[in-house]
Amino acid sequence: MHTQTDVVARLCGAVKRYGSLTALDGVDLVLQRGELLAVLGPNGAGKSTSISLLLGLMEPDQGRAELFGMDPVQIDACRRIGVMLQSAMLPATLQVGELLRLVSSYYPNPRPLEESAALAGVGDLLKRPYGKLSGGQQRRVQFALALCGRPELLFLDEPTVGMDIDARRKLWAAMRALVAEGCSVVLTTHYLEEAEALAQRVIVMAKGRVLSDGSVDALRARVPLTHIRCVTDLHADVIANWPQVVSAERDGTRMRISTSAAEHVLRRLLDADASLSELEVQRASLADAFTALTNEETVEQEAA
Numbered sequence: 305m306h307t308q309t310d311v312v313a314r315l316c317g318a319v320k321r322y323g324s325l326t327a328l329d330g331v332d333l334v335l336q337r338g339e340l341l342a343v344l345g346p347n348g349a350g351k352s353t354s355i356s357l358l359l360g361l362m363e364p365d366q367g368r369a370e371l372f373g374m375d376p377v378q379i380d381a382c383r384r385i386g387v388m389l390q391s392a393m394l395p396a397t398l399q400v401g402e403l404l405r406l407v408s409s410y411y412p413n414p415r416p417l418e419e420s421a422a423l424a425g426v427g428d429l430l431k432r433p434y435g436k437l438s439g440g441q442q443r444r445v446q447f448a449l450a451l452c453g454r455p456e457l458l459f460l461d462e463p464t465v466g467m468d469i470d471a472r473r474k475l476w477a478a479m480r481a482l483v484a485e486g487c488s489v490v491l492t493t494h495y496l497e498e499a500e501a502l503a504q505r506v507i508v509m510a511k512g513r514v515l516s517d518g519s520v521d522a523l524r525a526r527v528p529l530t531h532i533r534c535v536t537d538l539h540a541d542v543i544a545n546w547p548q549v550v551s552a553e554r555d556g557t558r559m560r561i562s563t564s565a566a567e568h569v570l571r572r573l574l575d576a577d578a579s580l581s582e583l584e585v586q587r588a589s590l591a592d593a594f595t596a597l598t599n600e601e602t603v604e605q606e607a608a
């Protein structure tokens with residue numbers, strides 16, 4: 305069981321309204337030390353609003369937000385966090401090295417500049433004015449600024465948007481290195497593979513509520529399906545009527561089967577068609593679970 309001191313950030317029953325719109329409708333969230341938490345959800349789910357409350361950028365209408373057991377606006381809390389939001393207003397004429405020195409000076413125990421630059425992959429950009437960098441390079445600089453103060457807690461709001469595959473992989477490696485040092489991370493992302501690759505825990509939000517909170521495996525297990533693809537002469541309608549087959553559809557030359565009993569269906573397939581080929585078996589992805597969960601919510605709301 306985690307003790308109170310292991311909790312680095314917390315939302316308790318947080319409600320936030322914008323006029324008649326309820327952006328957060330009683331959100332509870334707890335982040336433990338050294339944990340990477342991915343916050344997922346469709347557009348407008350309330351992810352950025354949750355982060356804004358934790359950063360003290362606004363106050364909840366009801367409930368409370370805490371950082372290290374303190375009000376998030378307290379300077380002692382601010383000095384222990386690093387932040388990378390979706391948009392950053394940074395002075396375009398300052399060089400990257402100057403920006404890093406400036407932001408590092410706000411923190412009591414910053415990293416050496418070269419170390420921050422190396423972690424974020426901006427070592428070759430230090431003399432370049434920020435405003436002259438590409439979008440992906442600017443995102444990397446923003447990441448360097450978020451981590452340069454050796455924060456205990458990092459907020460990364462869709463950090464890899466606009467990054468190429470190589471830059472994204474490097475940022476993943478840097479996040480893993482920071483977590484290995486004991487840093488906690490709150491990561492919002494629309495890239496489910498990013499959450500799958502990095503997160504110990506995943507929160508799924510929709511319409512201002514938390515729908516699910518647990519490990520990636522626990523979320524995936526909410527959809528106990530396996531997908532089978534193969535080339536076969538069997539008819540989709542026939543397979544669709546087998547027990548425990550959820551769906552069977554032809555996709556060009558291939559058959560796509562979803563089932564809750566993969567071994568059973570596989571045996572039957574191989575028995576029924578000796579010439580079956582190009583077999584692929586894949587368990588439900590995080591994307592399947594995410595879609596199922598957010599669809600359930602829509603169906604429940606429509607029924608209400």
Ligand SMILES: Nc1ncnc2c1ncn2[C@@H]1O[C@H](COP(=O)(O)OP(=O)(O)OP(=O)(O)O)[C@@H](O)[C@H]1O
Pocket residue numbers: 322325326327345346347348349350351352353354
């Ligand atoms: N300043 C604001 N004024 C009015 N409504 C707002 C404001 N900020 C957010 N909202 C609304 O609150 C809801 C939650 O928005 P929020 O930005 O937290 O969602 P999100 O999950 O971060 O979405 P996205 O994935 O698109 O970034 C949305 O319906 C949004 O339109």
